[in-house]
Amino acid sequence: MPELRIRKPFQCAQCGYDLEGLPVRGNCPECGCEIVTSLARAVDGDAEEDHATPREGAAARARALFFACLSILLSSLAVGPAFIASMTAGGGRLAPPGGIAPPPQIDEILRLTVTVLSAASAAGAALGLATFVVFMPIPTDGRALLVRAAGIAAFALWGMLLFGSPGSAGLSPAWSLPAALALLATAPLFRELGTLSRVYRTRRAARQRVDLMLAAALTAGGAWATAELVQTPELAMAAWLLGSMAAALFVFGAGYLVVNAWWILRAVTRPAPRIREVVGEAGPSKPN
Numbered sequence: 377m378p379e380l381r382i383r384k385p386f387q388c389a390q391c392g393y394d395l396e397g398l399p400v401r402g403n404c405p406e407c408g409c410e411i412v413t414s415l416a417r418a419v420d421g422d423a424e425e426d427h428a429t430p431r432e433g434a435a436a437r438a439r440a441l442f443f444a445c446l447s448i449l450l451s452s453l454a455v456g457p458a459f460i461a462s463m464t465a466g467g468g469r470l471a472p473p474g475g476i477a478p479p480p481q482i483d484e485i486l487r488l489t490v491t492v493l494s495a496a497s498a499a500g501a502a503l504g505l506a507t508f509v510v511f512m513p514i515p516t517d518g519r520a521l522l523v524r525a526a527g528i529a530a531f532a533l534w535g536m537l538l539f540g541s542p543g544s545a546g547l548s549p550a551w552s553l554p555a556a557l558a559l560l561a562t563a564p565l566f567r568e569l570g571t572l573s574r575v576y577r578t579r580r581a582a583r584q585r586v587d588l589m590l591a592a593a594l595t596a597g598g599a600w601a602t603a604e605l606v607q608t609p610e611l612a613m614a615a616w617l618l619g620s621m622a623a624a625l626f627v628f629g630a631g632y633l634v635v636n637a638w639w640i641l642r643a644v645t646r647p648a649p650r651i652r653e654v655v656g657e658a659g660p661s662k663p664n
């Protein structure tokens with residue numbers, strides 16, 4: 377049986393040495409790492425299968441998905457300024473009547489944090505809107521049209537909340553509606569494009585489930601609505617805290633979504649090589 381060799385430029389996974397022309401069963405001449413190890417790391421074995429073949433326009437949709445997730449993360453940061461206000465401003469739930477005056481240095485840090493988070497959430501709403509209006513490929517079927525409409529509605533709503541009354545952009549029942557809509561707009565893209573990324577397929581523990589985030593968004597909205605409706609102060613406070621914790625989980629989840637979307641974008645734009653392209657019998661494919 378003829379010896380199998382690496383037949384195109386292919387880097388050692390450990391040291392980056394070009395292994396082209398070397399036998400698959402050998403070791404890297406530079407670091408001694410087994411060549412099969414480098415192959416196993418770089419090649420996507422499942423890419424041979426049909427489910428891992430990108431459909432037309434997948435790169436554009438993967439890019440839009442990444443920006444949509446980044447927008448969700450940034451927009452959701454609006455809960456930060458609202459939480460700080462709840463501790464410091466007069467009338468804030470966690471503040472004593474009349475509010476508190478933190479020491480000047482802390483006050484400075486808090487004000488800076490509020491400015492940064494507010495700017496980030498405004499940028500997120502603008503980016504999200506641009507993503508779904510401009511960058512998302514033109515829908516060709518009814519479901520894709522719904523996805524786009526949900527995305528546009530989500531970020532338009534987030535923008536309106538931010539510019540209308542900054543208080544209701546975070547820690548209020550109104551927050552959960554754009555959060556939920558934005559998730560509904562990304563879920564079908566994760567389902568479609570997720571299979572293209574080996575990392576996304578295999579690293580299940582680091583894969584953020586969109587339905588759990590949806591539950592967090594709805595829990596936050598429901599709990600905050602309860603906090604406004606119930607008369608008992610202790611019950612209202614408990615509901616408000618529950619809502620705030622659910623919102624914090626949502627923000628962490630959004631961070632994971634960004635990472636997941638990044639894996640998918642990388643897999644779509646720079647697909648893993650297929651084993652048949654990299655490995656072959658020595659001879660015809662390599663003239664020297």
Ligand SMILES: [Zn+2]
Nearest residue numbers: 388391404407
């Ligand atoms: Zn090496």
